[in-house]
Every structure is written in structure tokens, then in C-alpha cells.
Amino acid sequence: MENEKSLQIRNVIQNNIKQRGHRADRLMPVVFLMLASISIFTTAGIVLILVTDSIHFFSDVPIKDFFSTRLAPLNAKNPEFGILPLINGTLFTSLIAMAVAIPVGLTAAIFLSEFASEKIRRVVKPIMEVLAGIPTIVYGFFAYSFVTPILMTLIPNLGAKNVISPGIVMGIMIIPMVASLSEDAMSSVPKAMREGAYGLGSTKLEVTLKVVIPAAISGILASFVLAISRAIGETMIVAIASGSSKNFTFDLTQSMQTMTGYIVEFTSGDAASGTTGYYSLYAVGLLLFLFTMLMNLVAQYVSRKFREEY
Amino acid sequence: MNSHPIDIKINPKHTNRRIWLSSASKYLFSLSTVFALVVLGVLIYRIVSDSIGWLNFDFLTNNLSIFPEKAGIKGAIIGSVGLMLVVIPVTLILGVSTAIYLEEYAKKGKLQRFIQINISNLASVPSVIFGLLGLAVFGRALNLGSSILAGGLTLSLLVLPIVVVSSQEALKAVPGFLREASYGMGAGKWTTIRKVVLPVALPGILTGSILAMSRAIGETAPLVVLGIPTLILKIPSSPMDDFTALPIQIYYWTLDTVLTAEYANLAAATIIVLLGVLFILNSVAIVIRNKFQRSF
Numbered sequence: 001m002e003n004e005k006s007l008q009i010r011n012v013i014q015n016n017i018k019q020r021g022h023r024a025d026r027l028m029p030v031v032f033l034m035l036a037s038i039s040i041f042t043t044a045g046i047v048l049i050l051v052t053d054s055i056h057f058f059s060d061v062p063i064k065d066f067f068s069t070r071l072a073p074l075n076a077k078n079p080e081f082g083i084l085p086l087i088n089g090t091l092f093t094s095l096i097a098m099a100v101a102i103p104v105g106l107t108a109a110i111f112l113s114e115f116a117s118e119k120i121r122r123v124v125k126p127i128m129e130v131l132a133g134i135p136t137i138v139y140g141f142f143a144y145s146f147v148t149p150i151l152m153t154l155i156p157n158l159g160a161k162n163v164i165s166p167g168i169v170m171g172i173m174i175i176p177m178v179a180s181l182s183e184d185a186m187s188s189v190p191k192a193m194r195e196g197a198y199g200l201g202s203t204k205l206e207v208t209l210k211v212v213i214p215a216a217i218s219g220i221l222a223s224f225v226l227a228i229s230r231a232i233g234e235t236m237i238v239a240i241a242s243g244s245s246k247n248f249t250f251d252l253t254q255s256m257q258t259m260t261g262y263i264v265e266f267t268s269g270d271a272a273s274g275t276t277g278y279y280s281l282y283a284v285g286l287l288l289f290l291f292t293m294l295m296n297l298v299a300q301y302v303s304r305k306f307r308e309e310y
Numbered sequence: 311m312n313s314h315p316i317d318i319k320i321n322p323k324h325t326n327r328r329i330w331l332s333s334a335s336k337y338l339f340s341l342s343t344v345f346a347l348v349v350l351g352v353l354i355y356r357i358v359s360d361s362i363g364w365l366n367f368d369f370l371t372n373n374l375s376i377f378p379e380k381a382g383i384k385g386a387i388i389g390s391v392g393l394m395l396v397v398i399p400v401t402l403i404l405g406v407s408t409a410i411y412l413e414e415y416a417k418k419g420k421l422q423r424f425i426q427i428n429i430s431n432l433a434s435v436p437s438v439i440f441g442l443l444g445l446a447v448f449g450r451a452l453n454l455g456s457s458i459l460a461g462g463l464t465l466s467l468l469v470l471p472i473v474v475v476s477s478q479e480a481l482k483a484v485p486g487f488l489r490e491a492s493y494g495m496g497a498g499k500w501t502t503i504r505k506v507v508l509p510v511a512l513p514g515i516l517t518g519s520i521l522a523m524s525r526a527i528g529e530t531a532p533l534v535v536l537g538i539p540t541l542i543l544k545i546p547s548s549p550m551d552d553f554t555a556l557p558i559q560i561y562y563w564t565l566d567t568v569l570t571a572e573y574a575n576l577a578a579a580t581i582i583v584l585l586g587v588l589f590i591l592n593s594v595a596i597v598i599r600n601k602f603q604r605s606f
Contacts, residue, residue, distance in 0.1 A: 009495070012495055012496075013495055013496040014496075015496075016495055016496035016497045016498070016501065017496040024498070024500045024501075025498045025499055025500045028415075028499075028500045028503075029411070029415045031407070032407050032408075032410050032411035032414075032415055033411055033415070033416075035403065035404055035407035035408060035411070036407060036408040036411040036412065036416075036425055037425075038404050038408070038470075039404075039408060039425065039428055039429050039432060039470060039471070039474070040424075040425060040428055042432060042443070042467050042470070043428050043431065043432055045443055045447060046435065046439060046440075046442075046443050049442065049443060049446045049447070050439075050442070053446065103342075104342045104345055104346070105342075107338070107339045107341070107342040108339075108342040108343050108346065110339050111336070111339035111340050111342060111343055112343070115335075115336045115339055115340070116340070116343075124343050124346075124347075127343075127346065127347055127350060128346060130350060131346060131349070131350055133524065133588065133592065134353075134528075134585070134588075135528025135529070135530065135557060135584065135588075136528075136530065136531075137528065137530040137557045137560050137561055137564075137581075138353075138357070138528075138560070138581050138584070138585070140561070140564065141357075141560060141564045141574075141577055141578070141581060142353050142356065142357070144564055144567075145356075145360070145564070145567065145574050145577075145578075146352075146353075146356050172346075172349055175342075175346055176346070203328050203329055203331070203332035204332045204333075204335075204336070205328075205331055205332035205335045206328070206332070226434075229434060232436070233435075233436025233437070233438065233439075234436070235436065235437065235438045235530075235531035236530045236531055236557075236561065239531075239534075239561075240561070240564050240565065260436065260438045260531070263438050263441070263442065263535060264438065264531060264534050264535060267441070267445065267534070267535045267536075267537050273450055281442060282442060282446075285438075285439055285442045288436060288438070288439065289435065289436075289439055292434060292435065292436055293431070296431065296434050
């Protein structure tokens with residue numbers, strides 16, 4: 001019996017060795033490398049398309065006109081492609097979102113990491129995950145059909161499309177991201193440091209504010225920057241709730257269009273291939289891409305630069 | 311040794327204040343989580359109450375219509391299913407292969423790091439940019455227009471980083487001794503991956519892939535950028551057909567509320583269907599994670 005088993009194993013080994021150096025072992029790494037390179041081609045494709053179509057755009061529209069406040073892409077006689085109204089819209093919606101997401105997200109992270117019991121954490125964390133998993137289109141519907149009408153009763157002259165409501169809802173959407181990234185940073189602060197501070201007679205609040213947050217500051221700041229990047233790139237909430245006004249204004253109670261909102265509005269209309277309007281999508285897209293990439297680089301820099309090693 | 315006597319003056323009032331402040335701050339900080347909870351509750355309550363009376367069997371099986379009372383989302387459901395039929399095989403093949411290459415074959419070096427950084431950068435590109443990529447490459451250059459295939463391929467590239475990263479985690483978690491046992495039996499690398507590593511990593515890979523699917527099924531912006539027409543009365547029958555999908559339908563109906571308030575009810579009912587699908591997908595992912603994850 002014992003002998004038979006070892007014979008079987010020997011057969012398996014013999015078989016395996018015969019198959020070794022089999023074509024598969026030389027072929028598969030190449031196949032996998034080819035499939036893995038698709039992700040590189042995707043990035044290269046994004047950059048290439050954004051840049052080449054932007055070159056088409058800038059051969060029609062001088063850069064001076066691109067950085068102007070006049071935007072009227074569908075004007076048949078004299079279309080104008082100034083991007084500043086879109087940058088304005090993006091800036092204000094993102095600022096409002098940050099004003100909601102940073103304080104709420106950070107305090108939620110502090111609560112979960114330092115104050116909450118294991119029991120509460122087990123209830124709250126899944127809820128945060130659910131909030132993070134809701135599609136942005138649902139938040140868009142919520143902003144437009146629920147938050148805006150409520151705000152309209154509070155703020156006189158608030159337009160049905162405005163900047164405040166999508167800003168707030170976008171902030172709510174980003175809370176889980178800030179909370180979970182900041183909490184990761186705070187809970188990776190070594191316990192010994194907290195205990196040292198407690199040993200010197202600190203209260204929980206003092207430990208949090210004077211030991212944990214300074215030690216975790218790199219991760220916390222990085223989470224803020226990533227949140228900004230997320231807000232800049234967010235599309236459906238602003239496309240629905242902040243509307244498509246192309247005026248250059250600072251009035252938050254009225255409609256403003258963001259860069260993402262412009263792309264969505266303009267393609268779902270009929271942007272015929274090869275027109276300046278079609279290429280303008282890619283010029284706006286390129287700028288959007290550069291903004292978010294810049295934010296990601298800043299986040300990486302911040303988390304390296306301010307990292308405290310323990 | 312001359313030691314200075316330490317002069318500690320404890321002011322009980324001061325200490326009490328510090329302790330009070332600390333315990334009060336706990337409640338202040340907990341408010342933020344209460345806020346998140348309340349928002350989630352209000353959101354779901356609002357959507358459910360909007361959809362009551364509208365979400366019924368007819369709504370699921372009717373075609374689109376310009377009359378809100380008759381409109382249904384049969385086409386959108388079929389469109390979303392069609393998208394998934396493209397996204398699932400494409401992302402599984404590309405994502406798992408990329409993960410296998412990075413974890414099993416690639417030497418630690420420049421190329422491996424380059425691909426890895428590239429994937430984490432791709433994950434942070436706004437989805438609307440993927441829409442522009444899809445529009446230029448699949449829509450225009452390959453002439454797929456705004457078909458299911460074009461939409462599915464665009465979404466596949468969008469969620470690819472999620473599948474790659476989660477598959478990498480699953481492969482990393484396979485203990486080294488399993489591989490060594492396999493090599494010890496004389497098996498080659500590919501045989502080891504195919505017969506030992508992948509079966510063990512499969513639950514982790516599936517969990518990550520299902521989460522990626524639930525991201526793809528709710529994604530709207532890239533599809534809108536592809537130029538999905540507003541009203542499609544024909545049910546798609548092939549991957550080359552124009553289509554509408556659940557999130558697209560929510561988008562157009564939300565915009566249509568300017569015309570009639572009833573469109574908000576249609577949008578809410580569609581959201582319930584979408585959230586239901588997401589709930590099922592996530593539950594399946596959790597079950598797979600808990601049931602089939604082997605520990606060594």
C-alpha cells in the first residue's frame with residue numbers, strides 16, 4: 001500500500017519533469033506580459049488622444065482665447081471657447097465639497113480610530129462603505145430632487161440649478177474616502193506613543209490632538225489632496241445639479257458648469273467628429289487630466305515628505 | 311548628583327476641565343458619524359418613498375415610453391446585463407493576467423514598477439476621461455459607435471485597475487510552501503500557477519472582480535460621453551446595437567423632471583433596482599469571501 005502510493009507520486013514527478021520546459025512555460029510569460037501591457041497602452045492612449053485632439057483644437061482656437069471668460073461653443077456664427085467659466089464652476093463645487101468632506105471626514109476618522117469601541121466601529125464602518133459604494137448618479141438625483149428644494153426654502157433666490165447643493169452632496173460622497181484614508185493613517189501610529197502620552201497624564205483628546213494627528217499628518221493631508229482630486233473629476237452630481245450655465249460668475253446661488261459637466265453635456269448633444277467643438281472636449285479633458293494627475297503627485301509627495309518613521 | 315526638586319502644582323479645577331473637555335469631544339466627534347448615518351437614512355427613505363407605487367412588475371418588463379405611466383426599464387436592464395457580459399470576461403482575462411504577470415513572472419525591477427505605478431495612476435483618472443478615450447478609440451476609430459460593445463470595453467478599462475489590484479492581493483496571500491511543494495513534485499511554473507496558485511487565490515480574485523462589477527454597473531459618465539441616445543425604444547439584440555442602461559436611464563429621467571415631476575418617480579424606481587443589484591452583488595462577494603477563503 002505504502003509502496004503503491006510512493007510509486008504513484010514518482011509517476012507524477014516523472015510526468016511533471018517530462019512536461020518541464022514544455023512550450024507553455026516559455027510561452028506563458030510572454031502572453032501575460034502582452035496582456036499586462038494593455039494597462040500601459042490605456043494610459044498611453046489617454047495621453048495621446050487628449051494631446052493630439054487638443055493640438056487640433058489649439059490650431060483653431062488661440063491659447064489666449066482658451067483662457068478667457070467667454071464660453072459659447074454652440075454659437076453657430078461665432079463660437080467661443082473660454083475655459084475660465086468651467087474652471088470657476090469646478091473650483092467652487094470642489095471648495096464647497098471640501099468644506100463638508102474635510103471636517104466631517106476627519107472627525108469621523110478621529111472618532112473611529114481613537115474614541116469608538118470595537119462594537120461601534122463594527123456598525124459604523126460598513127455604513128461608511130455603503131455610502132462609498134452608492135453610484136454617483138444616485139447622489140446626483142438626491143442633490144437635485146431633495147437637497148436643492150430644501151436649500152431653496154432656506155436661501156432666497158437660489159436657482160433650481162446652483163453650485164451649493166451639488167457641492168454639499170459631493171462632499172457627503174467624499175466623506176467615506178477622507179474618513180477611511182485618515183483612519184488608516186491614524187491607526188498605524190504605534191500604540192507605544194499613545195501610551196507614553198497617557199503615562200504623562202494626558203487626556204484622550206490631548207493624545208489625539210498632540211500625538212496621534214501630528215504623527216499621522218502625512219496620511220491625513222494626502223487624504224485631503226486625494227479628496228480634492230476626486231471632487232475635480234466627479235461628473236454626474238454636478239452635471240445634474242449645477243446645470244450648464246456658461247456665464248463667468250461668482251454667484252454660488254446660480255448655475256455654473258464644471259469641466260466634467262461640459263464634457264458630458266457637449267457629447268450627449270451632437271458634437272460632430274472633427275469640429276472645433278468636438279476637439280474642445282479633449283482640450284478640457286486634457287486640462288482635467290493634468291489637474292487630477294497633479295493632485296495625485298502632490299498627494300504622493302505629501303505622504304513621503306511629511307512621513308514620520310517609527 | 312544634585313537633582314532639582316520637581317515642582318508639580320496640580321490645579322484640580324484645571325484637571326477637571328481637561329477631563330471634561332476630553333469626554334465632551336467624544337460626543338462631538340461622534341456627531342460626524344451620526345451625520346453620515348442620517349444622510350444615508352434620508353437618502354434611502356427619500357428614494358423609496360418616491361418610488362412607491364411606481365416600482366412594480368410592469369415597470370421591470372415594459373419598454374420605454376414617452377408617457378411616464380407606461381414607461382418601463384426592460385431595455386435598460388437588458389442593456390446593463392449586456393454591458394456586464396462584455397465587462398466580465400474582458401476584465402477577468404486582462405486583470406488576472408496582469409496580476410499573474412506582476413506577481414508570478416515579473417522580476418522586481420523597472421518594468422514591474424512601471425506597470426505597477428501605471429495601474430495605480432489609472433485608478434485615479436476621472437471616469438469621464440475614460441469616456442473620452444472610449445469615444446475616440448471604440449466609438450470613432452473602431453467605428454463601434456455607442457453600442458454595447460463600445461460601452462462595455464470602455465467600462466472594462468475603467469475597472470481594470472480594481473481587478474488587477476485585488477487579484478494581486480489574492481495571489482500574494484497564497485502561501486509559499488504550496489508553490490514549493492508543487493515545484494518539489496517536479497511541476498513547472500505554469501503548471502504550479504494553473505493547478506496550485508490560481509485555485510487557492512480564486513475566492514479572493516472573484517470577490518475583487520464582483521466589487522469591480524458593482525462599480526461598473528453604476529458608472530454613468532463614460533457611457534454618457536459615448537453618446538447614448540436619449541430615448542431608445544428598441545430592445546438591443548446584439549452587442550453592436552445601441553442601448554440604454556440603468557444609470558443612463560436615471561440620468562435622463564432626472565433631467566426630464568423639468569418636464570413632468572413624475573419622471574422623478576421613474577428615476578427613483580430605477581435607482582431602487584440599481585441599488586438592489588448592487589446589494590446582491592456585494593452580498594455574493596461577502597459570502598464568497600467568508601465561505602471559500604481558505605486559511606493556511
